[in-house]
Amino acid sequence: MTSTPQTTAYIYQQIVDRNPGEPEFHQALHEVLETLAPVLDKHPRYREEKILERLCEPERQIIFRVPWVDDQGQIQINRGYRVGFNSALGPYKGGLRFHPSVTLGTMKFLAFEQTFKNALTGLPIGSGKGGADFDPKGKSDNEIMRFCQSFMTELYRHIGEITDVPAGDIGVGSREIGYLFGQYKRITNRYESGVLTGKSPNWGGTLIRKKATGYGAVFFAEEMLAANNNSLTDKTCVVSGSGNVAIYAMEKLQASGAKVIACSDSNGVLFDKNGIDVDAVIQVKEVERQRIKAYLEHHPEAEYFENGNIWDIACDVAFPCATQNELKDKDAQTLIDNGCIAVCEGANMPCTEKAVALFHQHKVAFGPGKAANAGGVAASALEMQHNATHSSSYDYSEEHLHEIMINIHRNCCQTAEEFDQPGNYVVGANIAGFRRVADAMLAFGVI
Structure with a gap:
């Protein structure tokens, strides 16, 4: 592909130069951008309005210190992240990952992928990702609780049920979600159950969420x-x-x-x-x-x-x-x-x-x-809807999840066929997700 202004290769190189030292983010960008040239040719307005360049730049990137005390009384320091990538379709939505490998580049790659995944569900959710370079393995429950409380003491300023709704990911299960929600409730003095998903069905979660992905x-x-x-x-x-x-x-x-x-x-x-x-x-x-x-x-x-x-x-x-x-x-x-x-x-x-x-x-x-793997975030979006209505019923069924996944598969197949790539789910998923987000961004103007 010739690398001239407005080609996807040129745009990719510009973004890589602007974000050095983030190989996973570069990989995710390349995988998506190399499939989008046909849709940009078919819809010139996407090029004219620089939708691709805007879509590849996170809306906000938050980095913060997370100090906590281990069981030996020693002070430990970790680094926390939350990347809000795109909110054209709804509040930022994506998991929190606690793992030693977490870096800003990791969070950006995951949040970028989340943009297309969340769009494919057809539900009103934007994209985000967060976490910390904290390793829960080998930690006591009390150490994990103290870390989660310190993490949420900063994160709470940046999230909310109509702003940014985190969930779990690697290293963040029901135990961690409980500690995080408890600290959010303690700090804000609000029982805002829609601020986190992946909760226990006993206090605002859905029965299907744990199994959904x-x-x-x-x-x-x-x-x-x-x-x-x-x-x-x-x-x-x-x-x-x-x-x-x-x-x-x-x-x-x-x-x-x-x-x-x-x-x-x-x-x-x-x-x-x-x-x-x-x-x-x-x-x-x-x-x-x-x-x-x-x-x-x-x-x-x-x-x-x-x-x-x-x-x-x-x-x-x-x-x-x-x-x-x-x-x-x-x-x-x-x-x-x-x-x-x-x-x-x-x-x-x-x-x-x-x-x-x-x-x-x-x-x-x-x-x-x-x-x-969009089933997990789809179930999270359904959990958000129930929390927003303050409903007492949280039993979203397996059949509902199955229907969503059938629709995602159909959308990917039809889009791949439209662009003469039958059976290529990568092309179908990338273009279908991109078009839904891009059309919303066009509707909102230059923001």
């Missing part, structure tokens, strides 16, 4: 396979990760007639040829709060491969549900050589660009995260 990814995979006259029934699957997304993807896969034989954590890979016992995984992770290797205490016949690579295990369908860039080109080639027919992203950008290119080249059905 994993379930949604399976629903999307079912639609992809059905579009190719196939199904999940009797398919062998591997699911990377062992957090909420992975656990409930495994649960829904088994309910759909598939057999999940492997999952993982940062230390290694769990393999159970008889099929992963999801109840045992939940017991290990959520009750005992142990590493996934403790599954062997419940099922000694299973195997655990220290520092293993889950993508070395042969499967029909793969679900990368752990973290960004976990599945590289060599892993993609291994999956292809082992006969994998579909890959569905439960995490955000877990496949590298080279891996995705290989899947397309070898006709492996590929569901990008911004479409396939």
